[in-house]
Amino acid sequence: MSRIGTAFRAFFAALQSVQKAEAIRAALEAPSLPKSNLEAKPQPTQKTPEPPRPARSEAITLLATLQREARLIDLIQEPLDTFSDEQIGGAARNVLRDAAGVVDRFFALQPVLSQEEGASVDVPPGYDPAKFKLAGNIGGTGPFRGTLDHKGWRATICNLPAWTGSKDAALIIAPAEVEV
Secondary structure (H helix, E strand, C coil): CCHHHHHHHHHHHHHHCHHHHHHHHHHHHCCCCCCCCCCCCCCCCCCCCCCCCCCCCHHHHHHHHHHHHHCHHHHHHCCHHHCCHHHHHHHHHHHHHHHHHHHHHHHCEEECCCCCCCCEEEECCCCCCCCCCCCCCCCCCCCEEEECCCCCEEECCCCCCCCCCCCCCCCCCCCCCCCC
16 A cells, blocks of 8 residues: 555544544654564575484483494393303403493593502592492591592593484384395
């Protein structure tokens, strides 16, 4: 509609209705009038959001990698009664070596304490129970002095790969293998 047509409509609307006259007056006295669609700058196009990736537990990712690279699940799910200790040990050696490689790649484990096991160590007062597990005759709040039974382990990184498969396969640890 042209500006002249709009002006005439506003004029006659104000003559016929007190409410419309007040609305027109308020619009004209406002600090700034709203921009018309013709004066509005074109809005930048919004990127369409990527569909969310299928969810998969990091624990499943770790198990799948341990199975794929070390065959860990095969070893622990195998009934071991029919095998000799030598056969189990031989199979476990390879599985453990390959599993250690996976764990090192994903977590880069380091000991919590650097002292040798059997060494005397000090535990500060107010110690973090996630860092120190005390055993024996424990009384008071510390500090404590004791013998290191186990160095403990901590991850220096946590670098699990992101799941890129389908939602239906998110809980698959290892695919069924079929020879055709």
